[in-house]
Amino acid sequence: MNRFFRYIFYMNFFKTNLLLFLLAILLSGCVTTPPAANYQYFTGPATGSWDTREIKDELDGNWFRSYVLTKKDSWISTNPGIYVDTYANGSTSLFFTNGDGYICDTGGLKVRVKFGGRKVVNLSRGYGEFKLSNNNERIVLFDSPYTSNSAKSDFLEKLAISNTVIIETQDDCGTVKQMKFNTEGKPHFYARKIG
Numbered sequence: 378m379n380r381f382f383r384y385i386f387y388m389n390f391f392k393t394n395l396l397l398f399l400l401a402i403l404l405s406g407c408v409t410t411p412p413a414a415n416y417q418y419f420t421g422p423a424t425g426s427w428d429t430r431e432i433k434d435e436l437d438g439n440w441f442r443s444y445v446l447t448k449k450d451s452w453i454s455t456n457p458g459i460y461v462d463t464y465a466n467g468s469t470s471l472f473f474t475n476g477d478g479y480i481c482d483t484g485g486l487k488v489r490v491k492f493g494g495r496k497v498v499n500l501s502r503g504y505g506e507f508k509l510s511n512n513n514e515r516i517v518l519f520d521s522p523y524t525s526n527s528a529k530s531d532f533l534e535k536l537a538i539s540n541t542v543i544i545e546t547q548d549d550c551g552t553v554k555q556m557k558f559n560t561e562g563k564p565h566f567y568a569r570k571i572g
Contacts, residue, residue: 416530416568420463425562438465443564447556449476457556459542461533461564469566471529472510472517473544480513481550488516488546490532492539500528516546530568536560537567 423429429443441463446456454476462470480486488500488507500506505521506528518529536542545555 415571416527416534417571418533418566418568420566421563423563423565426559427562427564429565434465440464441565443566445558445560447558450554454478457544457554457558459536459544459558459560461536461566463566469529470517471532472515474515475544475546475554475556477546477548477552477554478514480509480516480546481548481552482509482513483549485549486516486546488544490545491543492535493541495535495539504528531570533564533566533568534570537563537569 423443426445427443428445429441432440432442434440443461444458446458449456455474455478457474457476459473460471464470484502486502486509489497490500491497500518502508505519507516507518509515510517518532520527520529540559540561542558542560543555544558545553547553
């Protein structure tokens with residue numbers, strides 16, 4: 378009988394300490410994660426070097442794309458571009474292409490960005506800032522609701538206030554592409570940081 382009570386005591390003690398330990402980890406994670414920036418979003422006609430077109434979609438509703446292109450670096454590549462899409466369901470996407478028909482990637486793709494006279498920023502896949510599209514042609518930027526990452530919104534804000542953007546990609550096969558875009562004006566959808 379003594380063994381039974383000792384067993385119950387240790388099980389309760391273990392569960393209580395485990396819950397306290399997990400709670401401490403959870404709270405420390407909340408304390409060390411910086412808050413995500415808040416953004417306000419705007420829509421309107423594209424201006425400056427930005428072109429916009431409406432894409433007809435009878436199933437999901439029409440959607441809009443603003444884009445800027447730059448010169449391709451060889452006869453075999455396509456024009457690199459930055460694209461801002463807004464869909465009928467309210468969702469948005471932001472991606473760019475580097476002119477390469479297939480971006481060679483096994484997880485080591487590097488992306489560096491410079492807006493106007495600002496410092497160079499390295500985008501991080503590890504923090505969920507971007508991913509490569511399924512067809513390996515597009516680099517898609519994201520905001521994460523689970524971390525303080527706001528790469529897409531930050532990019533949208535800087536696109537609206539910078540006249541030039543330089544993007545460099547280095548893929549896992551060693552191909553380095555550096556593109557300079559004239560981003561004077563604003564796309565049809567952009568962001569502004571609040572506060």
